[in-house]
Amino acid sequence: MLSLGAQEIPLLEGETVLEGLERSGVDVASGCRAGTCCKCMLRADSPPPESQSTLRPTLRAQGYFLACQARPEGRLTLHSAEAPTPVDTRVEEIEHVAEGVARILLRPSTPFPFRPGQYLDVLHPDGHARSYSIASLPSDGVLELHVREIPNGRVSGWLHGRVQGDDVRIRGAFGQCFHVADDPRKKLLLVGAGTGLAPLLGIARDALSQGHAGPIDLIHGGLEPGRLYLREELSRLAEQAPQLRIHHCVLRRATQHEHEGQLDELAVRLAGPLASVRAFLCGDGEIVHKLRRKLFLAGMPSAEILADPFLPAPA
Ligand SMILES: Cc1cc2nc3c(=O)[nH]c(=O)nc-3n(C[C@H](O)[C@H](O)[C@H](O)COP(=O)(O)OP(=O)(O)OC[C@H]3O[C@@H](n4cnc5c(N)ncnc54)[C@H](O)[C@@H]3O)c2cc1C
Known part of the structure; x- marks a missing residue:
């Protein structure tokens, strides 16, 4: 049986979720x-494991599955694809931590479920939305963002x-870049430049709080110290x-506390x-x-490369 909102859809003997929905x-x-193209990917509470076996660990952890491969034995409750409801927050603290970078703590007025490393959208009163990654843990009670002020930037300037x-x-929250505790001995390589540190800090703290025992190398890069x-x-x-x-990497003017050179070369070496x-x-x-290209060409399986590029919003 499938539950989809108020709708109950019985499945016929041997039928997949995709076939049942189409019928x-x-x-x-x-x-x-x-099970290859992933176009029929849906989300549910506890989908059959065989319908998730080819997906990335972060998708599996969020309940995504392939409807064409799923033959559930009991009831399967499907999640609708509605956009999340906006949540009001209060600025708890705003601290300037480097030139042009602010660490902003927001306290949500209602529960805001997220995984450290995911991102949220800040909604500007004029209707523009911009994404910012979450550096805190749910147990902190606040959402920590690191925001770089972009010259003439509508939302970063406002923040x-x-x-x-x-x-x-x-x-929110959105995104697949978060820790999944499926192998506590796996080596984790966390690499980011500038405010890319925000999600990495969240992921590192989350992995440690979940008892990750394998090595965690966090590389923070910037133009100069x-x-x-x-x-x-x-x-x-x-x-x-x-x-x-912790490793620091700069392109120029390194002191004895930083590596000088390209971030991707240090990442492959470490x-x-x-x-x-x-x-x-x-x-x-x-x-x-x-970084993604370099690590993939050097032999890292693409399913093990989780990335959040901070792309500018379309004009
Ligand atoms: C998944 C995701 C996560 C993100 N996480 C973070 C984060 O944690 N911290 C953070 O600071 N940002 C983050 N960003 C970027 C952020 O969403 C905004 O794009 C950024 O703050 C600029 O928005 P704005 O409204 O201030 O500038 P806009 O008004 O959008 O742009 C103003 C002008 O600046 C240009 N511009 C925009 N971005 C840049 C840039 N990076 N460099 C140079 N010129 C630019 C635009 O093309 C435009 O001409 C993330 C983006 C994504 C997609």
Whole structure:
């Protein structure tokens, strides 16, 4: 039996979820019907494991499955694809942590479920929406964002002008870039430039809080040392967790505390044998694209490369 909102759809003997929905007149996308093209991907509470086996761990963790491969034995409750409802938040704190970068703490007025590393949309009163990654854990009770002010930027400029107590409306959470505790000994490689640190901080803290025992290498990159921020907080985190190593990488003017050179070259060097590593790549779109390509060509399976490129909103 399938539950879809108020609708109950009985499945015939041996029928897949895709076949059952089509027979009942539900409009559902499909392609190869062989579990390859993923066009019929849907979301449900506890879908049959065989209908998730070819998907990325983050999709599996969110209940995504392939309808053409699913023959549920009991009732399967499908999630509708409605957009999440906006949530009001209050600015709890705003701190300038580096030139042009603010760390903003938002306290939601109603529950806002998310996984650290996912992103949310900030809704500007004039109707524009921009995405920002979440650096905090649900147990913190606040949403931590790291926002770089873009010259003439509509939403980043507005956010930088907010003060404690102001209201900010958000919606979400979105994205596949978060930790899944499916292998506590796996090596995790976290690489990001600039405010790409925000999701990486959330992912590292989340992995540690879930008892991840394998090595975690977090590389934060920037143009020069002054662009790197939260260094003390990262060092404190690493002092408490010997499996976490923090690396700083700059393109120029490195001191003894930073590597000087390209972020992607350092990432490949620190990754070691790539077949057993999961990578998280966040920040500037071009840098993320270059990192993903380099790691894939060096032998990392694409399903183990989770990336959030911070692409600008379309004009
Ligand atoms: C999944 C995702 C996660 C993101 N997470 C973060 C985050 O954690 N922190 C963060 O600071 N940003 C993040 N971003 C980027 C953010 O969503 C906005 O694009 C950014 O803040 C600029 O928005 P704006 O309204 O201020 O500028 P806009 O008004 O959109 O743009 C103003 C002008 O600046 C240009 N521009 C926009 N972005 C850039 C840029 N990066 N470099 C140079 N020029 C630019 C535009 O083309 C335009 O000409 C993320 C983006 C995505 C897609």
